[in-house]
Amino acid sequence: MVARRKTLTEFMFEEQRRAPQATGDFTALLNHIRLACKRIAFMVGRGALGEAVGEAGATNVQGEPQARLDVDANEVFLRSLEYGGHLAGMVSEELEGPYPIPDAYPRGKYLLAFDPLDGSSNIDVNVSVGSIFSVLRAPAGADRPQARDFLQPGTRQVCAGYAIYGPTTMLVLTVGRGTHGFTLDRGFGEFILTHPDMRIPADTREFAINTSNERFWEPPVKRYVAECVAGRTGPRGADFNMRWIASLVAEVHRILVRGGLFMYPQDTKDPAKPGRLRLLYEANPMAMIVAQAGGAASTGRGQILDVQPTELHQRVPVILGSKNEVERIERYHEEHAAGLDQPYTSPLFRERSLFAPS
């Protein structure tokens, strides 16, 4: 008796039949995304044996050094998605402006925003990396979409997902009815539904933040982390654990599997950047995935999904994960704005070092 587990294809067909007006267009689009992720999984899995290793010797539009794999993964996405006839245009972390569908191919009704390779600085050290994608509807008449056509709030996403290339390759996605995880069976090359309806517990005792930026954090974030680090004898009355992988996909995946809180908050390090992560192809898709799993995603001052984008490569502060902790940090921002958190921002409190609470 063969174990009967649903494939991604079956899952998509079931979803399609639930939507009476569905044409199958969307199912086909997801098929192409799946193929792109499988190709990238293969490339990443080759490691130093593959062609695509090391630095590309160039920087992307945001001034970050590109790895060869960043460039190649971007090519895989473009080549896998441009010909299918389902997209009107694409936006990528690696491209300055929207990528127009070549004239040789038909154009469709969806827009795709993606980060072809997330966490690429982790490749050399063999730590999980991933791809992130967000699907929007093209505005009516946007046959050749301009940047403004992509500037839709995250609430308008019809689908969001990521692939994680770790010890196993997984595809985690939502089409607005829960968040579901599929594991790639390398034997026959299909994603299998192994994590149906992933849920993030409302409470957690685990947080993730880059503490080397502590001196740049805003007071509400300093307060939150100091309280966690103070542990059982502090105001939270409980010991907390910390994790930091520096790969958004891996951080979100951990939170989906066992709860937790991830923060890349607003800081004062570079006044030109109100956050580190990009809204359209990092924060928004992850916010939808987390929200569909019962978690929350905030800038600290409101839901990420409600932010009206103004630029393609706009950055936002990201605080996401277990709902009660995200809401607590939002409350700390409110209390700070109202001047109600003096004990935590007094000079005395600031003198205490994060790792040596007095």
Ligand code: MN
């Ligand atoms: Mn990224």
Ligand code: MN
């Ligand atoms: Mn990337």
